[in-house]
Structures are given as structure tokens and as C-alpha cells.
Amino acid sequence: MQPAETAGPADPDGPAGHAYLRYVALGDSQTEGLGDGDDATGLRGLADRLAEQLAVHSPGLAYANLAVRGRLAGQVRAEQLAPALALKPDLATVVAGVNDVLRPRFDADEVAGHLEAMFAALTTQGARVMTLTFPDLGRITPLARPLAPRVNALNDRIRAAGERHGVVVVETGHHPVVTDPRLWSEDRLHASPLGHERIAASLAYALQLPGSDDSWTHPLPPDGAPGPTLAAELRWAAGFLGPWLGRRLRGRSSGDARTAKRPALLPVRP
Template identity: 80%
Template sequence: MTGTDTPYLRYVALGDSQTEGVGDGDDTTGLRGFADRLAEHLALHHPAVRYANLAVRGRLAGQVHAQQLPPALALRPDLATVVAGVNDVLRPRFDADEVAGHLEAMFSALTARGARVVTVTFPDPGLLTPLARPLGARIVALNDRIREAARRHGVAVAETAHHSVVGDPRLWSPDRLHAGPLGHQRIAAALAHALDLPGSDDAWTRPLPPAATPAPTGWRAATAELRWAGAFLGPWLGRRLRGRSSGDGRTARRPHLLPVTTPPATP
């Protein structure tokens, strides 16, 4: 419920691959993702909730703004998640002000129509991938601007960037760019907590139990980095060089407000 005891009954998610659910399920069996999980949380308390997911993988913040905001407004949401910008951070020509400007335009338009909006800050990719450490300053710059824009428009922020647990590899898929099922579960819990939903708390910030197998070190760690680069970084760079995107030819998987099914028992 909101602070006025009015339930959120029309939830619309805007964003890129994380919001689409990449890393949580697959394209054959179906994706779930943090937006689905948040919708399931809402439906536990209000089964009448309906949910649409307009996200498409590979989209830049400007594309989310141009392509997803108009249909989102047409759905008249009372709750919206806006999560975008990481794809921009990965591009050679990154402008934090420009990216944040697109996010703020979406915050402004959605809140002006009466929607409660919630977003996230992003963790430093260097926590998982040493090769990504140069991107840390970009993430800090973008997060600062997200917070400023959110304050101006009364947008709730799930501060995922502030907690060390986000660097635990067990929360991430093998590509280290997308959250895995446990990571998507934590993001959904963070958003629910930021919204102060019934049944939410700060458990998502707590560390996982110690891993049964210690992280590789030395040459084993170097070998793992090389394997990751060959399996994921190389193909990603190849798409960039060809001017391609993982989202080419794709459309939103849930463009209409639909009832939410009962959440599965598994995490």
C-alpha cells in the first residue's frame, strides 16, 4: 500500500535488459526478472494488480525515453519503475548529464500523471570484473545525477550502490553484467523496501552466507578472466563494431497490463 492506504493496481516497468529479466530464466523457458518479482509482491497483498513490462534489452536511456514513455503514459500507471543507463555507461561516448536528462524527463512525465515512481542506483562493475574498473567514475557520476533528479520529482530510490553484497558473484549471471535469479530477487526486494510495501524490509542489504568454494586467486583467477572475456566480452565488442544490439528486432514481452500470477515457491 501507499502512505494513503491506496494499493498500487497498475504497475508499468520501463528499462533495458535488467528490467526485461535477462539473467533470470531464459528466452526458451521464459524470463522472470525483478519487475516480475515486484509485481508478484504487489499481487500477494492485492490480487487485482495488473502489470506491464515495456523493457527491451540493449536499449539506451534515450531509446527508453522515446520508445517506452509514450506507451507507459497511455497505460495510466499508478506505479512505475524506471531503470536505465548502464548500456550508456558502456558506450565510448558517455555523457552523464545527457543520460540523466532522459531519466529525469521520464520521472517528470510519470509523476505529473500521478504515478509513484521508483528507480535504483547502480553498483560499480569493477567489483565483479577488474577490466571494468575504469567505468567506476562513470557509474558514480550517473548515480549522483539519478539521486538529484529523483529528489526533484519525489521519486523513490533503491540504493543498491551502497551495499557490499552487490559485489557477491552469486547475485550475478555468468556474463557479470546481468543479475542472476538471486540478484533479481534482491533488486525486487530493494524496490519494495524503497516503496515501503507491506512485507518489505532491509534483508536485501545483508551479506550472503560464506561460499562453500572460495573465489579463485592467482593464475586461476587470471584464467577465469580470460574465459569470461572470450565468452562474453568478445561477442559484446563484436556487436558494437558491427553496429548491432542484443535487442535488435525485439519488442516488449509484456506490453499490456495483465493480471499477475501467483509467485512460484522457488527464489
């Protein structure tokens, strides 16, 4: 599967300017939109932003977002795939697996198997499916460096599964800008509003939407901010890593008792 930035002309299944009518997003907190807004005022996120861009060219677009924070890939498959299929999307995004990477026990083949099952079911029904590769978390926070082999293993399997099912795999992970702190929220686990904007732009570019380009890969202007310090790492560990580990030890998730924010197909105002 060609990375988005080198993809050739769009094919008949997804031509530039194609009028998608039903977009359904499956996934975890990134797709739900954490880091872009809040629970009080509402979350936006990469899927909402992509839907808004699609609606500019497809005024009849309806959009559903089934993602729920904290979900593992197997939970996304178990809880979201059947509702997604029932909505009969002609475009779907499936982004999951990072929560699995962060767990003590990780099996790349198992996680990729859940993703591939979703790819297969959605493409067989006729949807154009898109997904992402993930950046090396150790380039975002040094304490996550031991996770690099897991991320690489999962990305390799996502590419292979995507190629088998004709899924558009957007290669966000290897561009240096993706580790710019300004693209990440304070917890370093979720994209910032600018990060979500760039991810949505990468998806729009892969779809060859009119007006899209590769500017999402470009570095941000220098800001003179200092690099990570030991004190900053310790503050992050106390403020975010500690509470996250505490929930895991108690068998809890940030998504407990939560449901999808947009379970039905609704019109989008561009």
C-alpha cells in the same frame, strides 16, 4: 532523497499496504529479466518479481513490462515513455543507463536528462516512480574498473533528478553484498535469479510492502569459492566481453528486432 534503507514512514502517495492497480516497468535487459530464466522458458526478473509481491496485497493489480534488452536511456525514453503514459500507471519503475555507461562515448548529463524526462512525465501524470542506483562494475569484474567514475557520475545525477521529482531512489549500489558473484549471472552484466530476487526485495522494502524488510542488504553465507583469477577473467573476456564488443563494432544490439515481452496491462497471479 533518502536511501530506501533509511526512508521514513510512507507518505500518502505510497502508504504501506497501498493497493496499486497499474504497475508499468520501463528499462533495458535488467527489467526485461535477463539472467532470470531464458528466452525458451520465459524470463522473470526484478519487475516480474516485484509485481508478484504487489499482487499479494493488491489482488486487482495489472502489470505491463515495456523493457527491451540493449536499450540506451534515450531509446527507453523514445520507445517506452509514450506507451507507458498511455497505460496510466499508478506505479512505475524506470531503470536504465548501464548500457550508456558501457559505450565508448558517454555523457552523464545527457543520459540523466533522458531519465529525468521520464521521471517528470510519469510523476506529473500521477504515478509513483521508483528507480535504482548502480553498483561499481569494477567490483564485479576487474576489467571494468575504469568505468567507476561514469557509474558514480550517473548515480549522482539520478539522485538529484529523483529528489527534484519525488522519485523513490533505491540505493542498491553501496551494499557490499551486491558484488557477491552469486548475485550475478555468468556474463557479469545481468543479475542472477537470486540477484533479481534481491533487487525486487529492495523495491518492495522502499514501498514498505507488508512483510518486506532490509534482509536484501545482508551478506550471503560464506561458500569458500575462490576469488577471481586471471584465467577466469580471460575466459569471461573471450566468452562474453568479446562478443559484446563485436556487436557494438557492427552497430548491432542484443535487442535488435525485439519488442516488449508484456506490452499490455495484464493480471498478475501472486
